[in-house]
Amino acid sequence: MSAMSDALALLALPFAASVVFVLIHAYLGVHVLRRRIVFADLALAQLSALGATVAFANGYAPTSAAGFGYALLFTTIGAALLTLTRTLARYVSQEAFVGIVYVVATAATILVVDRAPQGAEHVKKILIGSILTVEPADVAKFATLYAVIGVLHWFARRPLLALSGEGAPAGRSRAAAWLLDFAFYLSFAIVVTSSVTTAGVLLVFSLLIVPAVIGSIFSDRLPVVLLIAWSAGIAACAVGLAGSYALDLPTGAAMVAAQAGGLLLAGLAKVLLFVAVEQRRRNLRIAIDALATTVLIALLVSSAWLMIVPTGDQPLLALVESTTGIGPTRFLGVGERDGYESAARDAVRFQGEVERLNEMEKAARYQGTPLSDDEVRRIASYQKTFNEMTRGERFVQETLRGKAQTRARWIVGVPGMLVALAGLLWLAHRH
Amino acid sequence: MRAGLLGLVIGAAAQLAASLVFLLAVPASAAVNVVAMTTDLAALVREVGGNLVTVESIVPAGVDPEAFEPRPGDLGKLRRADLLVRVGLGYDYWVDALVRQIGDKRLMRGGEASLDASAGIPLLEIRGQSVMNEGGHAHGVANPHYWLDPDNAIIVTASVADALVRIAPAQREQILANRAGFLSRLETARARWSEALAPFAGTKLIAYHNSWPYFARRFRLDVIAFIEPKAGVAPSPAHLAQVISAGSKANVRAIVHEPYEPDDASRLVARRLSVPMVRLAVSVGSIEGTNDYLSLFDYNVATLAKALGARSP
Numbered sequence: 241m242s243a244m245s246d247a248l249a250l251l252a253l254p255f256a257a258s259v260v261f262v263l264i265h266a267y268l269g270v271h272v273l274r275r276r277i278v279f280a281d282l283a284l285a286q287l288s289a290l291g292a293t294v295a296f297a298n299g300y301a302p303t304s305a306a307g308f309g310y311a312l313l314f315t316t317i318g319a320a321l322l323t324l325t326r327t328l329a330r331y332v333s334q335e336a337f338v339g340i341v342y343v344v345a346t347a348a349t350i351l352v353v354d355r356a357p358q359g360a361e362h363v364k365k366i367l368i369g370s371i372l373t374v375e376p377a378d379v380a381k382f383a384t385l386y387a388v389i390g391v392l393h394w395f396a397r398r399p400l401l402a403l404s405g406e407g408a409p410a411g412r413s414r415a416a417a418w419l420l421d422f423a424f425y426l427s428f429a430i431v432v433t434s435s436v437t438t439a440g441v442l443l444v445f446s447l448l449i450v451p452a453v454i455g456s457i458f459s460d461r462l463p464v465v466l467l468i469a470w471s472a473g474i475a476a477c478a479v480g481l482a483g484s485y486a487l488d489l490p491t492g493a494a495m496v497a498a499q500a501g502g503l504l505l506a507g508l509a510k511v512l513l514f515v516a517v518e519q520r521r522r523n524l525r526i527a528i529d530a531l532a533t534t535v536l537i538a539l540l541v542s543s544a545w546l547m548i549v550p551t552g553d554q555p556l557l558a559l560v561e562s563t564t565g566i567g568p569t570r571f572l573g574v575g576e577r578d579g580y581e582s583a584a585r586d587a588v589r590f591q592g593e594v595e596r597l598n599e600m601e602k603a604a605r606y607q608g609t610p611l612s613d614d615e616v617r618r619i620a621s622y623q624k625t626f627n628e629m630t631r632g633e634r635f636v637q638e639t640l641r642g643k644a645q646t647r648a649r650w651i652v653g654v655p656g657m658l659v660a661l662a663g664l665l666w667l668a669h670r671h
Numbered sequence: 672m673r674a675g676l677l678g679l680v681i682g683a684a685a686q687l688a689a690s691l692v693f694l695l696a697v698p699a700s701a702a703v704n705v706v707a708m709t710t711d712l713a714a715l716v717r718e719v720g721g722n723l724v725t726v727e728s729i730v731p732a733g734v735d736p737e738a739f740e741p742r743p744g745d746l747g748k749l750r751r752a753d754l755l756v757r758v759g760l761g762y763d764y765w766v767d768a769l770v771r772q773i774g775d776k777r778l779m780r781g782g783e784a785s786l787d788a789s790a791g792i793p794l795l796e797i798r799g800q801s802v803m804n805e806g807g808h809a810h811g812v813a814n815p816h817y818w819l820d821p822d823n824a825i826i827v828t829a830s831v832a833d834a835l836v837r838i839a840p841a842q843r844e845q846i847l848a849n850r851a852g853f854l855s856r857l858e859t860a861r862a863r864w865s866e867a868l869a870p871f872a873g874t875k876l877i878a879y880h881n882s883w884p885y886f887a888r889r890f891r892l893d894v895i896a897f898i899e900p901k902a903g904v905a906p907s908p909a910h911l912a913q914v915i916s917a918g919s920k921a922n923v924r925a926i927v928h929e930p931y932e933p934d935d936a937s938r939l940v941a942r943r944l945s946v947p948m949v950r951l952a953v954s955v956g957s958i959e960g961t962n963d964y965l966s967l968f969d970y971n972v973a974t975l976a977k978a979l980g981a982r983s984p
Contacts, residue, residue: 247912365905373938484907487909488907488909490904491905491907493905602884606892616793624812627798
């Protein structure tokens with residue numbers, strides 16, 4: 241019960257923050273998709289990360305005003321560059337420029353951070369963010385800032401959409417189009433800059449693109465696209481946060497994975513549910529065939545691998561063993577089986593001994609009589625011995641497993657291969 | 672009689688050999704070039720070597736030695752080295768790749784000019800499933816932060832003194848005198864530190880990384896949990912919730928945070944538990960005013976005592 245309330249207390253703020261992020265990013269993502277500059281936001285996010293890194297190297301925290309200032313400066317330069325490249329797009333694809341900006345910004349980040357202690361840690365932090373530890377004041381700040389930008393976009397929605405849709409808006413001077421374009425990138429830059437400090441480059445990128453893609457799969461009309469994008473994005477964030485809590489995973493990365501999962505589900509739903517009956521049936525068949533082919537090829541490769549190198553790692557066999565509970569002992573004699581099982585038991589027991597000694601030493605640090613250096617040395621030497629013995633038991637297990645697999649080589653390998661071949665032939669024949 | 676004569680001959684030969692080695696190895700004017708993996712080991716070498724040595728370190732202060740990426744300049748440092756002092760315990764295997772690159776057999780693991788400073792240390796937290804691989808990211812067999820127990824400085828300086836005497840036998844007296852001077856200053860300071868932290872024996876703390884077992888053992892502190900148990904992997908919400916609930920149950924009195932590490936998670940836990948977050952220097956030079964081995968402890972002890980004292984009734 242208290243674990244539940246702990247979780248809610250801890251996850252409420254990150255969830256609030258991610259709702260705010262989804263609302264603005266999914267909307268901007270729709271623009272990005274229509275402009276066909278998907279990687280522009282990644283480039284801008286990376287430039288913002290570069291700015292934050294320059295600030296960090298100068299001793300400012302990424303969330304401080306100075307940190308934001310640096311990040312915004314770099315992102316604004318990026319926005320200007322992107323605007324400029326749009327006029328150059330007649331000669332070379334804009335994606336090329338975007339790619340160059342991204343790579344150079346990333347390399348520059350590494351160069352800048354090289355001199356700073358724990359720079360690598362900082363680079364990683366900027367990539368994965370720290371949405372879990374977002375503070376209430378930050379969420380309020382994001383909400384206000386994004387609301388203002390959202391309102392401004394609402395007023396300029398027609399020309400902005402026209403610009404995103406066509407590239408060269410009719411009935412406007414080039415200067416006006418250029419200005420509007422820059423205003424778009426600038427607002428975009430401000431959003432990305434402030435989000436990256438908390439959500440990290442990866443999450444910002446996925447929040448921009450994935451919900452917008454999900455929305456666009458199902459509709460062309462902006463209000464519908466936005467509604468679907470927002471619901472899907474928020475749902476995926478909730479799933480990501482809950483999953484990160486339940487499965488004990490880093491939050492930012494779990495949320496990115498949840499977005500990807502959402503996209504996968506949306507894609508499947510689209511081809512299997514939201515199409516005409518005839519098409520739906522055909523898609524279902526394709527999906528089943530693809531799945532069957534994958535499984536059969538895995539079986540074929542695995543059986544061949546078992547026959548070629550029986551003592552090597554056998555991932556598929558290990559998976560089957562662990563899911564069915566049928567261990568490698570099936571192909572061992574009674575004595576060997578006992579040896580295998582007792583080795584497994586002993587390995588666990590020895591590791592338990594190592595942990596028990598660690599606990600004992602740890603307790604003696606602050607209570608009772610302190611252990612002398614020699615007592616600590618003796619404990620360490622016991623532990624090393626137990627570790628060696630564990631390694632020995634593992635070796636016994638590995639050897640017996642290899643023996644079992646060698647015996648299974650033809651008994652399992654040949655039928656596996658025949659089944660896989662027959663299945664594949666049947667699939668090929670049917671088409 | 673025969674034994675006496677033999678002893679005399681051997682003694683004379685040894686002396687001759689020693690002076691020959693001395694003549695060949697180190698010209699009287701040149702200082703011994705020592706390269707230490709970390710600033711902490713460099714600081715200890717400086718105490719023992721005094722002005723007989725020039726000391727360079729490879730890993731900058733406050734950087735995790737395991738995650739450090741060497742620069743081309745480090746090859747130059749190693750080329751000049753008469754002695755390489757390693758952290759050991761598998762935390763600086765990557766230096767082997769550098770040594771192999773310059774092809775100097777003396778500096779290789781177990782070589783005559785390579786010193787593993789962890790030798791003889793009473794090691795803590797030996798773990799199972801240690802992965803020992805060549806060159807790559809190898810996890811150590813024990814917790815590597817042994818320099819954070821001042822008593823371990825006695826052992827490390829003994830090994831360093833031995834190694835330096837081997838390289839510069841003529842300076843033996845000076846080296847031993849340097850070490851004795853350092854040990855007596857250490858002894859006085861240690862009494863002061865123990866006294867300052869004595870009122871807080873048994874105090875529960877939470878640390879960002881598992882950097883403090885040796886420090887905790889010497890000063891009788893109990894670090895009950897770590898905010899980021901795996902270096903570089905952001906803590907999961909479940910883990911943070913668990914740390915917070917364990918912290919409030921155990922009546923934790925402060926959050927110990929290493930300099931240069933991102934502090935948002937530490938601040939969150941400190942805020943939830945309403946306890947101070949203290950930055951302690953995990954290595955020499957990682958915080959202003961911790962420029963040698965003794966001032967590292969002066970700083971850490973004073974900072975911790977102040978933070979804990981502020982809350983005691």
